[in-house]
Amino acid sequence: MSQSSTEVTRQKEQEPGTGGNFKTSVGARHGWDRFFTALVFAATLIGLAVLGVLLVDVGRQGVPVLSWHFFTSLGSADAENAGFLPAILGSLWLLGIVLIVAVPVGIAAAVYLEEYANDNWLNRLIEINISNLAGVPSIIYGLLGLGVFVYIFGLGRSILTGGLILSLLILPVIIIATREAVRAVPQSVREGAYALGATQWEAIRHHVLPQALPGALTGTILALSRAIGETAPLIAIGAVPYMTFLPEGLLSSFTAMPIQIYNWTGEPEEAFQNLAAAGIVVLMLVLLVSNAGAIWLRNKFQRRN
Amino acid sequence: MANPRRTKEEQKVTEAPQNRRDTKKGTGGASSDDAGASAFGMRIENLSAHYGSFKAVTDVSMDIRANKVTALIGPSGCGKSTYIRCLNRMHEVIPGARAEGRVRLGDQDIYARDMDPVRIRRRIGMVFQKPNPFSKSIYENVAWGARINGYKGDMDELVEHSLKQAALWEEVKDKLKKSGYDLSGGQQQRLCIARTLAVEPEVILMDEPASALDPVSTQKIEDTMDQLKQSYTVVIVTHNMQQAARISDYTGFFYIENMGDPGRLWEFDETEKMFSNPDRKETEDYVTGRFG
Amino acid sequence: MTVETRQGQGSGQNLWRESRARNVRERLVRVVLRACAYVSILTTFGIVFVLFGEAFTFFQDVSIVRFLTETQWTAGFATTPEDGEFGIIVLAWATIFSTIIACVVALPIGLGAAIYLSEYASAGLRRWLKPALEILAGVPTIVYGFFALTFVTPFLQGTILPGIQIYNILSASLVMGVMIIPTVASVSEDAIYAVPRGLREGAYALGATKREVATKVVVPAAISGIVASFVLGISRAVGETMIMAVAAGALAQLTVNPLESMQTMTAYIVQVTSGESPRGSLEYETIFAVGATLFVMTLLLNTIAYWFVRRFREVY
Numbered sequence A: 001m002s003q004s005s006t007e008v009t010r011q012k013e014q015e016p017g018t019g020g021n022f023k024t025s026v027g028a029r030h031g032w033d034r035f036f037t038a039l040v041f042a043a044t045l046i047g048l049a050v051l052g053v054l055l056v057d058v059g060r061q062g063v064p065v066l067s068w069h070f071f072t073s074l075g076s077a078d079a080e081n082a083g084f085l086p087a088i089l090g091s092l093w094l095l096g097i098v099l100i101v102a103v104p105v106g107i108a109a110a111v112y113l114e115e116y117a118n119d120n121w122l123n124r125l126i127e128i129n130i131s132n133l134a135g136v137p138s139i140i141y142g143l144l145g146l147g148v149f150v151y152i153f154g155l156g157r158s159i160l161t162g163g164l165i166l167s168l169l170i171l172p173v174i175i176i177a178t179r180e181a182v183r184a185v186p187q188s189v190r191e192g193a194y195a196l197g198a199t200q201w202e203a204i205r206h207h208v209l210p211q212a213l214p215g216a217l218t219g220t221i222l223a224l225s226r227a228i229g230e231t232a233p234l235i236a237i238g239a240v241p242y243m244t245f246l247p248e249g250l251l252s253s254f255t256a257m258p259i260q261i262y263n264w265t266g267e268p269e270e271a272f273q274n275l276a277a278a279g280i281v282v283l284m285l286v287l288l289v290s291n292a293g294a295i296w297l298r299n300k301f302q303r304r305n
Numbered sequence B: 001m002a003n004p005r006r007t008k009e010e011q012k013v014t015e016a017p018q019n020r021r022d023t024k025k026g027t028g029g030a031s032s033d034d035a036g037a038s039a040f041g042m043r044i045e046n047l048s049a050h051y052g053s054f055k056a057v058t059d060v061s062m063d064i065r066a067n068k069v070t071a072l073i074g075p076s077g078c079g080k081s082t083y084i085r086c087l088n089r090m091h092e093v094i095p096g097a098r099a100e101g102r103v104r105l106g107d108q109d110i111y112a113r114d115m116d117p118v119r120i121r122r123r124i125g126m127v128f129q130k131p132n133p134f135s136k137s138i139y140e141n142v143a144w145g146a147r148i149n150g151y152k153g154d155m156d157e158l159v160e161h162s163l164k165q166a167a168l169w170e171e172v173k174d175k176l177k178k179s180g181y182d183l184s185g186g187q188q189q190r191l192c193i194a195r196t197l198a199v200e201p202e203v204i205l206m207d208e209p210a211s212a213l214d215p216v217s218t219q220k221i222e223d224t225m226d227q228l229k230q231s232y233t234v235v236i237v238t239h240n241m242q243q244a245a246r247i248s249d250y251t252g253f254f255y256i257e258n259m260g261d262p263g264r265l266w267e268f269d270e271t272e273k274m275f276s277n278p279d280r281k282e283t284e285d286y287v288t289g290r291f292g
Numbered sequence C: 001m002t003v004e005t006r007q008g009q010g011s012g013q014n015l016w017r018e019s020r021a022r023n024v025r026e027r028l029v030r031v032v033l034r035a036c037a038y039v040s041i042l043t044t045f046g047i048v049f050v051l052f053g054e055a056f057t058f059f060q061d062v063s064i065v066r067f068l069t070e071t072q073w074t075a076g077f078a079t080t081p082e083d084g085e086f087g088i089i090v091l092a093w094a095t096i097f098s099t100i101i102a103c104v105v106a107l108p109i110g111l112g113a114a115i116y117l118s119e120y121a122s123a124g125l126r127r128w129l130k131p132a133l134e135i136l137a138g139v140p141t142i143v144y145g146f147f148a149l150t151f152v153t154p155f156l157q158g159t160i161l162p163g164i165q166i167y168n169i170l171s172a173s174l175v176m177g178v179m180i181i182p183t184v185a186s187v188s189e190d191a192i193y194a195v196p197r198g199l200r201e202g203a204y205a206l207g208a209t210k211r212e213v214a215t216k217v218v219v220p221a222a223i224s225g226i227v228a229s230f231v232l233g234i235s236r237a238v239g240e241t242m243i244m245a246v247a248a249g250a251l252a253q254l255t256v257n258p259l260e261s262m263q264t265m266t267a268y269i270v271q272v273t274s275g276e277s278p279r280g281s282l283e284y285e286t287i288f289a290v291g292a293t294l295f296v297m298t299l300l301l302n303t304i305a306y307w308f309v310r311r312f313r314e315v316y
Helices: A002-013 A026-065 A068-072 A085-116 A121-133 A138-152 A159-183 A187-194 A200-229 A232-237 A257-265 A270-304 B005-020 B080-086 B117-123 B138-148 B155-165 B185-198 B215-228 B241-247 B271-276 B281-287 C003-009 C020-061 C064-069 C088-120 C123-137 C141-158 C169-193 C197-205 C210-221 C223-239 C242-247 C265-274 C282-315
Strands: B042-051 B054-064 B069-073 B097-105 B124-127 B203-207 B233-237 B250-255 B264-270
Touching: A026 A270, A026 C088, A026 C123, A026 C141, A026 C169, A026 C210, A068 A085, A085 A121, A085 A159, A085 A200, A085 A257, A085 C020, A121 A159, A121 C020, A121 C282, A138 A159, A138 A232, A138 C020, A138 C223, A138 C265, A138 C282, A159 A200, A159 A232, A159 C020, A187 A200, A200 A257, A200 A270, A200 B138, A200 C020, A200 C141, A232 A257, A232 C265, A257 A270, A257 C141, A257 C242, A270 C123, A270 C141, B042 B080, B054 B080, B054 B250, B069 B080, B069 B241, B080 B203, B080 B233, B117 B124, B124 B185, B138 B155, B138 B185, B155 B185, B155 B215, B185 B203, B185 B215, B215 B233, B215 B241, B241 B271, B250 B271, B250 B281, B264 B271, B264 B281, B271 B281, C020 C282, C064 C088, C088 C123, C088 C169, C088 C210, C088 C223, C088 C265, C088 C282, C123 C169, C141 C169, C141 C242, C169 C223, C169 C242, C197 C210, C210 C223, C223 C282, C242 C265, C265 C282
Parallel strands: B054 B264, B069 B233, B069 B250, B124 B203, B203 B233
Antiparallel strands: B042 B054, B042 B097, B250 B264
């Protein structure tokens, strides 16, 4: 340490370029270092700064609108009367379907791929396919829903169609996260169970899955958050602009929080912009809480291991 | 056969002399005795084990006597662990791993086509190198195996009996609801032994069960093993020659002659002979600590 | 060997109940789990079937040559294939143009953040910054769209770009750039973090400064992972829908002026589907042709990214 600092001073005292065969000045190199550090630090902060501005801007517009009326009223073409209730209920319905469909199917698929699947071409294909599906734009899922679920299956522009499409959309995310969690369970756990005469499923059901749960849960919550905020595929299958009634069942037409926000954003009146901002405040609160919960869960889990 | 535990033990004892009959020709592998191994001993014939295209162990034949402790020794990487995992079909759990040859438990080939590895593993239990208790309560650690195997008896009694056999009962009887992870390493390993005993196996395989433990814990495990051979057939892999000499009745020495070759059973005999007057030079070099 | 004999061999048999149901259950579970894994194959099959099936119908009306060579997009006004123009280049260019702008923002910033997080940030700081970036990644795109339209555009209008239109590709693309920063940063960071310590120490021992180690040793060593993160970021930008639909407007025009409205492929699909276009109409079919084009583009990008990710996984 002391040696390097004396070297710095020596280099500084000499004329640049006279330090034997080594022409660059260490002082200048350290200057570049400080500049670079500042640069990458700024890069890290810039996204967060934008997030901060976004939250403040939306909050400033939206918070004054939040009222009992906002949460309990139906949709309306008139900004004065418009409320968020059908959108909130619609999102809850969608979330319910996704919970029932995507979570079990995703976990099951992950367990199959991680614990049962042999290394053959079909399973390799499934694996590549899942990572590709994770990168397919969400609007494409909307077209899948429109072409297959709405028309071919005849489910119409319903809550069920919306829920199923969101399920397919987040399935790859759940599978990938759960696989990682399952893979992280040490082999010795499985072997301990096998050595007692447990079947493969008994070992998985009683030991592997409980240990993989926190990791799988984290990924699943993040995926569910994504489903709650997803807009494009729901527009494609035809969620309605505003609802003057509450959704009645699986085949009811519906709206959802992001859809309602999108529609309000598209209205020219400023009152609607404020409604959109209020909707965003609600949506962001839900997502911040669930994402923070997921991240907290993961950190707790990682520290324990 | 209709009676529980005690009858089983008596029966094993009565069968022991029959085993002793072919004890004398133990050296270097299979006896050609037509009678076959006894019901609770094991007979291994020409066993080889592979990992994919790599052959880890080749052509091992040995008789494992009932109600005796058989120790397997040898330098690192010579296939002892792989071999012992073949004895209850744990080897094949690793992707790409397979075994060839015959392994008999009583008069049944455990590698026969209609044999279910799940049932085999209940009858031939295993304790691993590193303690691997389940992340469940102490009670559940012991009860779980018995429960999945459809045990109909009094579970509390079974748990207590198993923990006593593993010399752990006194230390944990007041905290059965606590997690198995809360125990010390040595206690965890005895918990794993208790859990193995709870499914009432006939043979217990131990893969260096004390290698991760301190001397005091090791002593306790060895005491436990001494008790165990009253009722069970025990096979133990160990790096520790003193341990092998202290606790075992028979010893098998595994050895690899040239790098890259598969491991072989170099010599197999009564422990006393193996440690005093082995037939082969490599065995003598190893047990006297000249290499390894 | 029969089951009975085997049971006879066992110990204390009367206390152990052999369960035949166990084997049945085992097989059943396996079948169910496998079926769940096949859902992903069905999804892909459904996507390909829908997109290319409908696109095929479209190309029977409008030749693929017209689709690729015409330079205007007037599908919205066309009732017959003859009185409209269907040059995908118009929508595709808007997509590419917005992607370029977004990448100018996101790639350097994302990489910088990755370098900072893995090479500079203290463990304590890292523990806060990484989740914060994840929160950024979790913001729904509709929210970004709203932000671009109601904050960024007025802000640019009031400060440096008074000539900017209400709907313009610049604000939308800038915000989209912010949106993909976390993608680029987190995949890059994984790759940079995976570079062995020994490599860094070797460079330090030669008298390299921290910046020199980071830029001349670590980054080159992690390059395939970094490239993967870039390609993934590009792919996300290409497929991004709501920001474009909300803030970039719906004017399908071929231009290089970022201050004007342009319609990307994704925004076009949103525009058509949020209106009333009956199944079987020409307009209905166009969205599948556009969707198929989009699908092929992102598939290509994702495959490239997948290949690079595998490469860096193999190295370390």
